[in-house]
Amino acid sequence: MSHSQLLVFELTILVLAIFLGFEVISKVPTLLHTPLMSGTNAIHGIVIVGAMVVMGHGHKDTLTWVIGFAAVILASANVVGGFVVTDRMLEMFKRRRPERAAKDDDQSTSPKP
Amino acid sequence: MSRTTTDLLYLVTIVTFVLALAFLSRPDKARIGNWIGAAGMLLAIAVTFAQSSIMSYWEIVLGMAIGGGFGAVAARRVKMTAMPQMVALFNGVGGGAAALVSWAEFHRQAPMAGSLKVDIGIAIMLSALIGAISFAGSMVAFAKLQELIQGRPITYPGQQVVNALVLGGGLAAGIAIAAGGEEQWLMWVLLACAAAFGVLFVLPIGGADMPVVISLLNAFTGLAAAATGFELENNVLIVAGMLVGASGTLLTLMMSRAMNRSITNVLFGAFGQVTAAAAASADTDGGTVRSATAEDVAVMLAYAHKVVVVPGYGLAVAQAQHDVRQLADLLEEKGVEVTYAIHPVAGRMPGHMNVLLAEANVPYPQLKEMDEANPEFTRTDVVLVVGANDVVNPDARNNQGSPIYGMPILNVDQAQTVVVLKRSMSPGFAGIENPLFFNPKTVMLFGDAKDSITTLIGDVKGL
Numbered sequence: 001m002s003h004s005q006l007l008v009f010e011l012t013i014l015v016l017a018i019f020l021g022f023e024v025i026s027k028v029p030t031l032l033h034t035p036l037m038s039g040t041n042a043i044h045g046i047v048i049v050g051a052m053v054v055m056g057h058g059h060k061d062t063l064t065w066v067i068g069f070a071a072v073i074l075a076s077a078n079v080v081g082g083f084v085v086t087d088r089m090l091e092m093f094k095r096r097r098p099e100r101a102a103k104d105d106d107q108s109t110s111p112k113p
Numbered sequence: 114m115s116r117t118t119t120d121l122l123y124l125v126t127i128v129t130f131v132l133a134l135a136f137l138s139r140p141d142k143a144r145i146g147n148w149i150g151a152a153g154m155l156l157a158i159a160v161t162f163a164q165s166s167i168m169s170y171w172e173i174v175l176g177m178a179i180g181g182g183f184g185a186v187a188a189r190r191v192k193m194t195a196m197p198q199m200v201a202l203f204n205g206v207g208g209g210a211a212a213l214v215s216w217a218e219f220h221r222q223a224p225m226a227g228s229l230k231v232d233i234g235i236a237i238m239l240s241a242l243i244g245a246i247s248f249a250g251s252m253v254a255f256a257k258l259q260e261l262i263q264g265r266p267i268t269y270p271g272q273q274v275v276n277a278l279v280l281g282g283g284l285a286a287g288i289a290i291a292a293g294g295e296e297q298w299l300m301w302v303l304l305a306c307a308a309a310f311g312v313l314f315v316l317p318i319g320g321a322d323m324p325v326v327i328s329l330l331n332a333f334t335g336l337a338a339a340a341t342g343f344e345l346e347n348n349v350l351i352v353a354g355m356l357v358g359a360s361g362t363l364l365t366l367m368m369s370r371a372m373n374r375s376i377t378n379v380l381f382g383a384f385g386q387v388t389a390a391a392a393a394s395a396d397t398d399g400g401t402v403r404s405a406t407a408e409d410v411a412v413m414l415a416y417a418h419k420v421v422v423v424p425g426y427g428l429a430v431a432q433a434q435h436d437v438r439q440l441a442d443l444l445e446e447k448g449v450e451v452t453y454a455i456h457p458v459a460g461r462m463p464g465h466m467n468v469l470l471a472e473a474n475v476p477y478p479q480l481k482e483m484d485e486a487n488p489e490f491t492r493t494d495v496v497l498v499v500g501a502n503d504v505v506n507p508d509a510r511n512n513q514g515s516p517i518y519g520m521p522i523l524n525v526d527q528a529q530t531v532v533v534l535k536r537s538m539s540p541g542f543a544g545i546e547n548p549l550f551f552n553p554k555t556v557m558l559f560g561d562a563k564d565s566i567t568t569l570i571g572d573v574k575g576l
Contacts, residue, residue: 007232010343010351017339017352021359024131027138030457030482033364033464036137037331038200039147040360043130044207046154046353047338048177049161050345051210054217055176056167064217065172071213072176073183078207081184083151085191085199090144092471095478 035089042082048075114163122160123349129153130353134360140477157349180206193472194429197461198258201327204334205251211337212244212307216300218344223295231291233344238287240340241300242307247333249311254326257315258461264320273381276313282306318380321503324462325368325379332361364463371457371483373509373519402538405556407565410532411572414440417494419450421486423523424466425459427500427536431562434473437499440570441475447573452479454486454496454523456504483523493528500534500562506547517545531555534565 028036055068129149136146161167184203191199215237222229229237256262283306286299318326339354341347369376414420422441428434441451453475459466467480481489490496498505501523508515509522525531531554538550538557549555558565 003230006346007343010346010348013348014339014351014355017355018359020131021134021356022363024134024138024356025360025363028134029138029140030455030464031467031477031480032137032140032143034196034200034462034468035143035147035464036134036360037328037364037463038196038203039133039137039150040331040335040357041200041203041207042147042154043133043150043353044334044338044357045203046126046130046157046350047207047210047214047341048154049157049347050214050338050341050350051176052158052161052167052173053164053345053347054214054221055173056164056169057221061220064220067213067217067220069172069176071210071217072173073180074206074213075210076177076180077184077187078180078203078210079154079184080181081188081199081203082207083147083154084185084188085196085203086147087144087151088188089193089196089468089471090147092468092474093140093143093477094471094474095141095476 032090032093035086035093038082038086038089042079042086045075045079045082048072048079051075114160114165119160119164120348123157123347126153126157126160126349127352129156130356134356193469194432195259196468197323197327197465198255200462201251201254201258201330204327204331205248205255208244208247208251208330208334208337210244211334211341212241212248212304214341215241215244215344216304219290219300220297223297229290229293229295231293234291234293236340236343238291238303240337240344241303242283242287243333243340244337245304245307246311246314247330247337249308250315250326250333251311251330253312253315254323254330257320258323266319267316272313272317276310279306279313280310283310314380320461321458322372322379324458324460324465325365325372325376327462328361328364328368329376329380330361332358332365335359335361368458368463371521373517373521402550403553403556405532405558407558407568408572410556410558411569411576413495413530413532414444414449414497414569415447415573415576417444417449419452419489419493420444420495420497421481421489421493421525421528422451422453423496423498423501423505423525424453424455424470425499425501425504426461426466427502428562429460429466429469429500431500433499433563433566434469434475436563436566436570438470438473438475440566440573441479443570443573452481452486452489454481454483454489454525456483456501456523459501459504483521487524490524490527494530496525496528496531498525498531498533499566502535502547503545505549506545507549507552508545508547512548515545525549526552526554529554532558534558534560534562536561 051071133146133150137143257264286303335354335357342350455466505525509517509520
């Protein structure tokens with residue numbers, strides 16, 4: 001594939017991704033907008049792939065190494081932090097509190113008929 | 114591993130990311146979606162490691178351990194109330210990483226004379242510019258939300274001109290790079306100007322507008338990541354970046370619609386400046402404020418059929434969400450129907466209040482969005498407003514002079530009785546007077562929200 005063909009191909013993917021993104025995300029309820037933000041946060045951590053690539057092959061001078069290393073650190077903080085924090089939030093969304101179990105903090109010893 | 118295999122495996126990652134977002138449309142399945150996305154990310158990292166061009170494994174692993182360790186600890190420790198600044202922080206580091214990748218790529222490619230293709234140059238410029246803006250802007254947003262610097266808008270004369278000049282400088286350097294300029298200092302100018310612009314453009318934005326800003330910066334980082342994908346000819350970066358870009362853009366639009374303000378007005382309006390003047394004109398004189406005791410309110414609540422709680426950021430600040438849930442449980446045992454009405458901009462980021470209440474074990478079907486909640490108020494006996502102010506301000510409907518005129522609000526004044534829990538009569542975050550407090554239907558219960566709720570729990574129990 002020539003370079004310009006590749007570019008057109010990539011642009012096609014880009015445009016389709018925009019439409020797909022709007023389609024999928026408009027279905028997310030307001031209830032989950034914070035997890036949506038932290039989840040997309042984690043997804044843009046994919047830039048870690050870029051950081052690995054530049055650090056992998058740019059071994060010629062110190063500056064590239066330092067920049068690449070810093071990029072790897074930042075991107076991995078992004079990835080790990082993003083997914084962990086999203087998981088913590090989503091864990092809390094329950095349809096119903098487990099019968100009586102959530103009551104433990106106020107009246108745990110209430111007798112049941 | 115061949116390029117084809119690599120790209121096919123990256124395609125799997127793309128699918129997992131789309132699934133992760135698709136699962137978010139169902140609260141009970143969303144967590145699984147997040148795991149699927151994380152698995153896809155892990156796959157992408159493994160595939161990248163397997164590429165023949167990657168040589169310095171151990172340094173990469175070391176970097177990942179440092180960054181990942183920091184991310185994990187921060188993510189585990191953060192309180193749910195501090196979630197907006199955490200999201201801002203992770204967003205910023207992502208943008209910073211994208212900018213650094215572009216810098217390294219420019220540094221590697223540029224010295225080979227004439228090697229930098231125009232489209233790669235444009236991608237490098239965009240990724241570095243947007244990534245650096247997002248990094249610096251997110252850090253300022255983080256500092257504001259963490260209250261390291263003041264949340265009120267910081268303004269000075271000629272601000273827009275200075276901002277435009279700084280951004281112009283960054284753009285000029287970027288265009289020079291795209292046009293084939295290979296001087297390294299061009300990149301330094303670009304990054305410095307972009308970072309300075311990021312700081313300057315978030316500084317004048319008030320704390321109440323943070324939901325919009327965080328969403329916008331989220332979109333920026335996505336775009337920067339997508340541009341990085343063009344540099345490295347990598348589809349997974351392009352798709353993942355644009356998914357995030359679309360999400361951030363959509364949230365930005367929703368948030369500004371929820372405040373009835375255009376994005377330009379949020380970004381350049383320096384909200385909070387205008388309001389001091391407008392507050393004086395609000396039609397509140399002549400009205401009196403009725404305050405009630407906790408016992409009175411407890412009786413009202415216990416003998417009501419339907420109670421709606423309207424939580425605001427004040428509730429989160431007072432850490433009263435668990436107490437509110439206990440009160441609600443108690444009322445439900447007495448046969449009262451309790452729901453929560455949540456305004457889109459309650460909290461400091463989109464959907465923040467839902468997370469806080471979910472943390473307090475409130476089942477999410479009880480959390481009602483504005484459109485769902487508003488028709489219910491006419492059939493509601495008591496509305497309990499806890500730490501909310503501007504989102505229940507009837508001036509948004511009636512007073513054309515009000516800075517929040519036209520903003521969609523929760524019509525709590527249509528209920529039989531409104532109980533407002535408030536520390537004092539001081540105006541809210543945006544500094545706007547609220548005629549709801551002077552409404553004859555309204556009673557005020559002054560004091561710290563947590564203390565008031567605790568007292569209410571005791572009183573309801575005693576009935």
